[in-house]
Amino acid sequence: MTWRLQSLNTETSAIVIGGSIAGLFAGLMLSRAGWQVDIFESAARLDGRGAGIVTHKALLDALRKLDIAAGDNLGLMIETRKVFDREGLEIATAHMPQLVTSWGRLHRLLKAEFPSHRYHGSHTLVDIDQDESGVTAFFDNGQQARSSLLIGADGIRSTVRQLFEPSSNPEYAGYVAWRGLIDESELSxxxxxxxxxxxxxxxxxxxxxxxxxxxxxxxxxxxxxxxCNAVWYRPADPERQLPDLLTDIDGVNNGSSIAPDRVRPSVIASMREDSRQLLAPQHGALIRRIAQPFIQPIYDVNCASMVYGRVAMLGDAAFTARPHLGMGVTKAAEDAEALLRCLSEGDPVVDGLINFKSTRQSVNASIVERSRQLGAYLQANLDSGPERDLAANHTTAEAVLAETATDNFSV
Ligand SMILES: Cc1cc2nc3c(=O)[nH]c(=O)nc-3n(C[C@H](O)[C@H](O)[C@H](O)COP(=O)(O)OP(=O)(O)OC[C@H]3O[C@@H](n4cnc5c(N)ncnc54)[C@H](O)[C@@H]3O)c2cc1C
Incomplete structure (x- = not known):
């Protein structure tokens, strides 16, 4: 299938909320199919997230169909996986070739393909109104836009999801990721x-x-x-440790996240000290060299429905999976591809969206559930008994090598 075909649908205008990976995939695929698409992104500029992204075959296929090079231009090929013990000895190894990229590189490649005059920064969605003929988006700057379809690709704290499912909040998983990048030139x-x-x-x-x-x-x-992209998953109980980690240099805690440059030096120092006791010397040295480590609490999100009339949600806005399958970006691309397929069958938008929901709702729920299982052993608050026994299956070196961010998972 190529996405340069004209859509058969007569209702062919779309508003996309969120100009990150999911929004750009949806926007690009629809506009290549002849839709008039406008992307509205709340940030004035989106860059510098500095995080590594593991790719899967489905992601590379989606990029190729968009004529975006999915090889050397996208990332680096890794051939081998290794597990080190506390002393730094190699205790398991596997030949598992995989292309890895970064959020910034992927975002830039996608954004370069989308018409810049239709990408609107500094537009934060605040409300939606829909009727039989279309859907209207209202923005915080007083502007509005109307189209036949609205796509909520506005991430884990989605306003679109909040508007339709006010009680659906991200569920804290019981652990955080410390993350950061180290320049190759700094390595011995x-x-x-x-x-x-x-x-x-x-x-x-x-x-x-x-x-x-x-x-x-x-x-x-x-x-x-x-x-070098380094990630350290650590339990943090929701009552005491998480609030402490998220309390910034001015003593302010917004409850769910913290900007990298606001993390307290004492919290970073304590994490670095722990790395000396707990990690293989190789990893400890890497972690301590991250100039500005950032903290991401890990959450699960399951929306009740990906579709409400003329509104569809995709990517993290609909389902946020813990990172252990490395599927976030791939699932966003697959959502966008399914959406286009369902809208290209000539049915009215509302019917196309019903098909989209039946194609993706349960697949995404399975991805969230599988990712939850892989990360369960990292939770500060893991129940004892069967849940703990189940989680133990995913803690061995062999299981981690075989299960983390691989294509060995099907739904
Ligand atoms: C530790 C960690 C490691 C990860 N590793 C991987 C990996 O290896 N591979 C992988 O595929 N995925 C990985 N992920 C997940 C991946 O980063 C996400 O799934 C992906 O970035 C989600 O993209 P998105 O476009 O759906 O959401 P986001 O990237 O969150 O984008 C949402 C956008 O919407 C905008 N927005 C929000 N609200 C509004 C509003 N009201 N109006 C307008 N705009 C709005 C935001 O500014 C943002 O730009 C990882 C995640 C973590 C935490």
Missing amino acids: PSELETVFPYFTFCLPPGEQVLAYPVMADDDSGFKAQRR
């Missing part, structure tokens, strides 16, 4: 040889560290532009 010759080229893990009890190389967010692609 030994790190460059034994850690950097691989997808590596260390598994302290109830915790997990992983690291892999990514390209920097600019286009140069030279060796010196590569970075």
Whole structure:
């Protein structure tokens, strides 16, 4: 299937809320099919998220169908995965070739393809109104837009979801990810040889560290532009530890997230100290070298319905999965592809969206559930008994190698 075909549908205008990965996939696919699409993004500029993204075959296929190069231009190929123990000895290894990229690079490639005059920054959706003939979006700057379809691609704290499902809040998983990037030029010759080229893990009890190389967010692609992406999953109970981590340098806690430059130095120092006790020396050294580590609490989101009349939700707005399958971006691309397919069958928009919901709702719920299972052992508040026994199945080095961010999962 190519996305350059004209859609058969006569209602062919769409508003997309959110100009990140899911919004750009949906916007690009629909506009290539002849739809008039406007993307509205609340941020004035979206860049510098500095996070690694593992790819899957479905993501690369979607990019190829959009004529976006999915090879060297996108990222780096990793051949081998390794697990280190506390002493730094290699205790498991697997040959598992995989392309890894970064959020920034993927976003830039997608955004470059979307008509810039139809990408509107500094527009925050505040309300939606729909009737038989269309849907209207209202923005915080007083502007409004109307179209035959509205796509909510506004992420984990989706306003679109809140408007239709006011009680559906992200559910805290009981652990956080410390994340950051280290320039390749800062690594020692030994790190460059034994850690950097691989997808590596260390598994302290109830915790997990992983690291892999990514390209920097600019286009140069030279060796010196590569970075090491490191993530450390750590339990943090919701009553005491999480509020402490999220309390910023001014003593303010907004309850759900914290900007990287607002994390208190004492919290960073304590995390770095723990790394000396808990991690393989290779990973400890990497973690301590991240200049500005950032904290992301991990959440599960399951929307009750991906569709409300002329409104569809996709990507993290509809379902946010814990990161262990590395499926967030791939599932966003698959949502967008399914949406286009369902809207290209000639039915009225509302009927196309009903088909979209039956195609994606349960698949996404399965992805969230599988990701929850893989991460359960990291939870501060894991129930004892059967849940704990089940979680233990995913803690061995062999299980982590085979299950983390691979295509070995089907729904
Ligand atoms: C530790 C960690 C590791 C991860 N690793 C991977 C990985 O390896 N592979 C992978 O595929 N995924 C990974 N993910 C998940 C991935 O990052 C997300 O699934 C993906 O970025 C979601 O994209 P999105 O476009 O749906 O949402 P977002 O990227 O959150 O975008 C939502 C956009 O909507 C905008 N917005 C919000 N509200 C409004 C509003 N009211 N009006 C207008 N605009 C609005 C926001 O500004 C934002 O730009 C990881 C996540 C974490 C936490």
